Amino acid sequence: MITSFYMPTRIVSGSGALATIGMLARDLKMTRVLVVSDPVISAQGFHADALAALSGAGIAVARFDECGIDARCSHIDDQGERVRREGIDGVVCLGGGSVMCTGKGIAIVATNRKPMADCTGVGRFDRKALPMIMVPTTAGSGSEVSQWTIVKDEVRHLKLLGGGPLSFPDAAILDPVTLRSLPMHVAALPAVDALTHGVEAYLSGIASPLTDAVALAAVRLQAASLRASINSDDDRAREDNLVASCMANIACGNARLGHGHALSLPLEGHLDLPHPYGVGVLLPHVIAFNLAVLPAKVRPLAEALEVETAGLSRQEMIAACADAVRALYADIGFPTRFTPEQLPRDRVREMALRAVPGLYAGIAAKDFDPASAHDRTIIASPAARRMTVRQAEEIFERCVG
Ligand SMILES: [Fe+2]
Structure with a gap:
């Protein structure tokens, strides 16, 4: 490649x-x-x-x-x-x-x-x-x-x-x-977005050793600094977090973004959900979905997310990565689910269908007819694993609390 x-x-x-x-x-x-x-x-x-x-x-x-x-x-x-x-x-x-x-x-x-x-x-x-x-x-x-x-x-x-x-x-x-002037609940949102950028770059099907090195370093620096940068007055942690979010975007600018961003797009466009909520709530699910086809990438991501990997099987490490992200969310006051108001259950299917054009379609997405897609239609994405509409629907359903 x-x-x-x-x-x-x-x-x-x-x-x-x-x-x-x-x-x-x-x-x-x-x-x-x-x-x-x-x-x-x-x-x-x-x-x-x-x-x-x-x-x-x-x-x-x-x-x-x-x-x-x-x-x-x-x-x-x-x-x-x-x-x-x-x-x-x-x-x-x-x-x-x-x-x-x-x-x-x-x-x-x-x-x-x-x-x-x-x-x-x-x-x-x-x-x-x-x-x-x-x-x-x-x-x-x-x-x-x-x-x-x-x-x-x-x-x-x-x-x-x-x-x-x-x-x-x-x-x-x-x-x-x-x-410095950013309230904690405001700071958490972009920080979660940045975490999704580093992780999704790492889970991309067009990732390279160059993007992986930057993405993993970004995730590692973020996992180490995010709690302190949001919950305390630690200027050093804030600086680390700024650099980490910048690195995460350098990685995803080259390896592109995956299912979290593709699936969040219709929620942002049609349900007015703020971007970080969309991508952040989806992230643990996106990690588990894509790591399933990236066996060599499981341990490095787990270690970057500060998971204690000794004695864990690969499957357990995948689950631990998703849990580590949820634990981070709990510590910074970020949700792990959409409320029924943010994503009404009766619109889940529609959102999965509307996600089909993906993040990179631009204005061409306006010509997409959701009725032309079906369960096995693939969501356009550079992510490592192909995701169907039905799989997207299942992920959305697991996200509604
Ligand atoms: Fe983003």
């Missing part, structure tokens, strides 16, 4: 790293930037510090602070037009996954001059996005090193992924100062 590994983003990390933002912007030849954020982040002291550092470097600043839970196509299209109109030549994002996905979308449509929905799918645009600097304020999505943006098409109720080598961020700044 031919594989490739590509990661062009410059990563500056450590306590105090945010102070380099002006220098990085100048290195990227930015003269006038759009700073993308949300109302909570834009009220933080580090946000003001970042704006001051940009101004101090002689860079003019325009702002868009209205990001919400999802990156919305309408925001992206409006701001992309504004960027062109105002001669803005760089995008700086301070925020979590939806802020970074919004900024990345703006950088894409600004140069490609077509609506965001038409840029979704794999490599569906021709021009390099505007230069981007990403400052993640959650240890989670890893969007700061990802070519992909995940956006919500509010008109069609679809969550869509778009991107390619032309939409990698140019620089990422990982500074634990950005995590």
Whole structure:
């Protein structure tokens, strides 16, 4: 199998790293930037510090602070037009996954001059996005090193992924100062998303020794730092967690994401379930399902998840991996099941059918007719094991509490 590994983003990390933002912007030849954020982040002291550092470097600043839970196509299209109109030549994002996905979308449509929905799918645009600097304020999505943006098409109720080598961020700044103000229940959500990225990269059918090395190291660092980074004031653990989530995305950016993300997509698009709940609740099931066909990968993943493997059979280790994830969830206050409101039982079959196009179909998913699928239809996914609609349905049923 031919594989490739590509990661062009410059990563500056450590306590105090945010102070380099002006220098990085100048290195990227930015003269006038759009700073993308949300109302909570834009009220933080580090946000003001970042704006001051940009101004101090002689860079003019325009702002868009209205990001919400999802990156919305309408925001992206409006701001992309504004960027062109105002001669803005760089995008700086301070925020979590939806802020970074919004900024990345703006950088894409600004140069490609077509609506965001038409840029979704794999490599569906021709021009390099505007230069981007990403400052993640959650240890989670890893969007700061990802070519992909995940956006919500509010008109069609679809969550869509778009991107390619032309939409990698140019620089990422990982500074634990950005995590300090995050309440515990908020911090847990992106952290779980990041864990799914590392694990799903490892369980991918297109994983390579390169992606496995990064994915396992990410899972190991996360398992070791996640509890302390969320439950205490440990800046070192927060920094480890930021780096781990970044590494997890480097791994999944190259090995891609599996069934957790494919099955979560219709829940996010049609039931408005926040992304981390979807992928996180599914993760223990996805681990057990895929490890069943990856015997050589069972022990390394178990060890990365801090499972005591001595004396365990392979089957017991697989169960212990799923249990280790559930134990982690219990310690950080994250659920292991969907409520009947989040995933009504009478919509389980529909969701399994709607998962068929997978994560990477982009806007082409709008043409998919769920009635054309049946029990044995395969869910499109690069995961190591093929999953049918019926198997997806069974996993959903086990997830509803
Ligand atoms: Fe994710």
